[in-house]
Amino acid sequence: xxxxxxSIGPALILLAGAGLFVAAGRLPVVPVPGQLGxxxxxxxxxxxxxxACVLKILEVARAKGPGxxxxxxxxxxxxxxxxxxxxxxxxxxxxxxxxxxxxxFFFLLAFMRLVGMRRPLPLLLTGLLGTxxxxxxxxxxxxxxxxxxxxxxxxxxxxxxxxxxxx
Amino acid sequence: xxxxLGYLAAGLAASLQPLNFLMILTGLAIGIVAGALPGxxxxxxxxxxxxxxxxMGIVPSLLLMTSIYIGGVFGGSITGIxxxxxxxxxxxxxxxxxxxxxxxxxxxxxxGMAIMASAIGGFLSALILTFASPPFARVALTFSTVEYxxxxxxxxxxxxxxxxxxxxxxxxxxxxxxxLGTVGTEAQYGITRxxxxxxxxxxxxxxxxxxxxxxxxxEVLDQLSASKDAAGGDPATPSTARAQLPSPRQLWALRGxxxxxxxxxxxxxxxxxxxxxxxxxxxxxxEKQVSKHPERFGTGVxxxxxxxxxxxxxxxxxxxxxxxxxxxxxxxxxxxMMGAFLLHGVQPGPxxxxxxxxEVYTIFVGMLLANxxxxxMGLIAARCFAQLMKVPEPILAAxxxxxxxxxxxxxxxxxxxxxxxxxxxxxxxxxxxxxxPIPPLILGIILGPLAEQYFLTSMVSHGNDVTVFLTRPVSxxxxxxSAGLLVWPALRWRFGRRRxxxxxxx
Numbered sequence: 001x002x003x004x005x006x007s008i009g010p011a012l013i014l015l016a017g018a019g020l021f022v023a024a025g026r027l028p029v030v031p032v033p034g035q036l037g038x039x040x041x042x043x044x045x046x047x048x049x050x051x052a053c054v055l056k057i058l059e060v061a062r063a064k065g066p067g068x069x070x071x072x073x074x075x076x077x078x079x080x081x082x083x084x085x086x087x088x089x090x091x092x093x094x095x096x097x098x099x100x101x102x103x104x105f106f107f108l109l110a111f112m113r114l115v116g117m118r119r120p121l122p123l124l125l126t127g128l129l130g131t132x133x134x135x136x137x138x139x140x141x142x143x144x145x146x147x148x149x150x151x152x153x154x155x156x157x158x159x160x161x162x163x164x165x166x167x
Numbered sequence: 168x169x170x171x172l173g174y175l176a177a178g179l180a181a182s183l184q185p186l187n188f189l190m191i192l193t194g195l196a197i198g199i200v201a202g203a204l205p206g207x208x209x210x211x212x213x214x215x216x217x218x219x220x221x222x223m224g225i226v227p228s229l230l231l232m233t234s235i236y237i238g239g240v241f242g243g244s245i246t247g248i249x250x251x252x253x254x255x256x257x258x259x260x261x262x263x264x265x266x267x268x269x270x271x272x273x274x275x276x277x278x279g280m281a282i283m284a285s286a287i288g289g290f291l292s293a294l295i296l297t298f299a300s301p302p303f304a305r306v307a308l309t310f311s312t313v314e315y316x317x318x319x320x321x322x323x324x325x326x327x328x329x330x331x332x333x334x335x336x337x338x339x340x341x342x343x344x345x346x347l348g349t350v351g352t353e354a355q356y357g358i359t360r361x362x363x364x365x366x367x368x369x370x371x372x373x374x375x376x377x378x379x380x381x382x383x384x385x386e387v388l389d390q391l392s393a394s395k396d397a398a399g400g401d402p403a404t405p406s407t408a409r410a411q412l413p414s415p416r417q418l419w420a421l422r423g424x425x426x427x428x429x430x431x432x433x434x435x436x437x438x439x440x441x442x443x444x445x446x447x448x449x450x451x452x453x454e455k456q457v458s459k460h461p462e463r464f465g466t467g468v469x470x471x472x473x474x475x476x477x478x479x480x481x482x483x484x485x486x487x488x489x490x491x492x493x494x495x496x497x498x499x500x501x502x503x504m505m506g507a508f509l510l511h512g513v514q515p516g517p518x519x520x521x522x523x524x525x526e527v528y529t530i531f532v533g534m535l536l537a538n539x540x541x542x543x544m545g546l547i548a549a550r551c552f553a554q555l556m557k558v559p560e561p562i563l564a565a566x567x568x569x570x571x572x573x574x575x576x577x578x579x580x581x582x583x584x585x586x587x588x589x590x591x592x593x594x595x596x597x598x599x600x601x602x603x604p605i606p607p608l609i610l611g612i613i614l615g616p617l618a619e620q621y622f623l624t625s626m627v628s629h630g631n632d633v634t635v636f637l638t639r640p641v642s643x644x645x646x647x648x649s650a651g652l653l654v655w656p657a658l659r660w661r662f663g664r665r666r667x668x669x670x671x672x673x
Contacts, residue, residue, distance in 0.1 A: 052338035
């Protein structure tokens, strides 16, 4: 049962590899005689990937007992993990809408709170000063055109930049 | 010989002139910081200083750039050892051993050994550059894409020895990385592969985004989700996180690793298109092969750290050989340096030694000096970066992700790169949880496109005759070594099992 569960990952990658192998054959190209096509290398790599998956499945099936790599993984705090992943993925999702300054400020607050920072004043000050420092370094010094946000948020970001004398 | 020594003496005097010496110090500082910060590469910083070199002569310009190069290839090992975040792909093998040493409470030794190995590797390679560059370059000139392909295969084959738990898992990770390297517009036919209508994939997946995501964000998520009891050894406390230079006895004990790292670094660095990343992986793999205890690699082994760190800095001298003697840049960094030469109306190549010997030997001496000064600068830098460990975990974790955002965004000013980084961060967490090794994936995505390019070019040049890889002696020897790397662990496992069976039977 455990072996079957541990084979699911390699089996899924094997299937994906087979699908991509077929997709590689449909690349829109007129082959030049005597020259290898653009599908040759990816197909070679995918054959390697599928072979490695088969080897992995065999390795899992042959392993007696839990196997060398089945050392019990450290327990996971699911709320923290889900929260962390949600924050990490919402960071690039919100930045183009709210602008980098506001998104970064909220991200820092939320992430530091999630990791375990409890006291509100240090939390707020770190978020605020950290964001201002990043803006000065990356927008004013390095000229990195960070996302300003959409619509009214863009106006807000520009107002903020002027207030901080970044623009 | 006497003439060379005379030029070297004049070069030393010129290097110690205030402006030139200042450029060495500035370059080292910029290089170490840029190398240490993920997403800001040593190459980026060399490119960024290029406009400033208009204001200077050729010697201070080149001293600035070579010092950034020397500092930059070392800098990434500091954050690798302290935070498990290699600043550049070339520092990945150092990170495997260095961070484990940190977790074991030997962070001072790990940092000190990295500094000394880098300095020794860089210094000796600069000496080799000084005395042996012309004959060495003549050999490299005979190399074609066939030999380059063989060298890249050697780098890829090293995955078997760096795969710490399961060879099948390591191969899965490697081929997945190589496949990711095929995404985007293909060079020979100009068609887009595996973009599936997603516009930003047309230009391919930048390996830096993958690297930042898998290593930095994956690590933060892993630490975040692990309960304190189960997190294993904690990295060193701030008070112990200073570099401690190894004693002469410790260095002597590691002389074999240093010499192997030096040889690998100089030779691979001198082959155009390979460079420090390939050198570090190959030297690490080689070290594991010759070790009496290869199973300990990945748990904090000084030999692995020393060999890879020596080879990374040794590759700097190696990469300068084809640039200065043939006018062929051996890496991205030396390509920018070639630009600086041309900006000042100087053509690198064999005539450079005849026309501008004073300038050339000043650069040689500057490199020797930079590697010596790097010991002091490295100690200071390690101490400064170690202060970061005093920062509370919540602040450090949140800002690491903010820097990952900025590093990924700065690549092309494109949010798509940030998305790729964040998604690979999540993938990195799962790869850690399911014991799929991450380094082979990185190796695959970096070396895969190079392997494809060299393979297809070789095929076009030789009428699709694959035997060409075995009929050219250098290529055959390198491929044979690669095959040995692949077969050796299986043989060792087989013989080990038989021996265990015989012992049990007896």
